[in-house]
Amino acid sequence: MSLLEDLNWRHAVKAYDPSKKVSQEDLHTIIEAARLAPTSSGLQPFRLIVVENQELKEKMVQGALNPEVMRDCSHVLVFAAWDSYSDEKIDQVYDHHTDVRDLPRGRFSSYTDKIKEMYGAQTPEQHFEHTARQTYIALGFALAQAAELKVDSTPAEGFSNEIVDEILGLRAIGLKSVSLLYLGYRDEQNDWLSTMKKVRVPMEEFIIKK
Structure with missing residues (x-):
């Protein structure tokens, strides 16, 4: 399949089958895609925390907008940015x-x-605004790679950053969580979005020619 076919196939899964796990090979490939993403000045000012431990996921569920998605997915990838730059x-x-x-x-x-x-x-706040933006490029690469492998995914900002940072001990290593990527395989019966058409802004409206 082409990249566009892969992107048309994927959607933000709303229910995962907890019995199905992403293989270590596919997981590594998705992580490698994120690692190879471009960043400003090549600084890669973020790290990827891979959570597959179910007890940790259960703790992180507190404050999650879609707790069942976090609980039932195979892995949670946490994109965490440097809290500041330094020489x-x-x-x-x-x-x-x-x-x-x-x-x-x-x-x-x-x-x-x-x-x-x-x-x-600049201030540390300005630093984090910049480092956080870098993570979204890597998130996009990971989403595309997962789609190519036919691994389902759900990007998420709907969670408590404070809870995730505390549970994973991120502040102690100079990181702050920015977004999550849930990986796994859809629960066909309960993933209500899987049977619906993909909806995006029409091309003629999306493009503004000058």
Whole structure:
């Protein structure tokens, strides 16, 4: 199938079959798609927390808009962004870049000095607004890869960030949750959306030509 066929196939599943689990191979492929997503300055200012432990999911259900979806899906992917930028974080990323490419450390210092100055003039709140936006690119890549593998998915912002952050200990490692991605396989009888036509804004309305 083509990418467009895969995207037409997928929908935000409303009920999962708890007896069906995503294979480790497919899970790894979906995570790899997210890892390969582009980010501003190549900083990858977020991490992906993979939750398959049922006890953890039961705790995270508190405050979830669709608790049964979270409870019954196979895995929950938590997209969590850096709470702020720092010179140390930027240096660590670019040291990794140069090491992998067999280049001397500091090779990109003229560029990193500029972004350090830019972020240094901003507040932590502005930093998080930026890092959080980066996660959505990776979320889109993961959604597309899941669709290609015929793994059902549901992107979600309807949950308590505070509860998820506390349960997963994210603040202690400088992260804040942004969005979730539920993965699994639809419950055909109870997923009311699965029998409905996909609805999007018509192409002629979606495109604004100038």
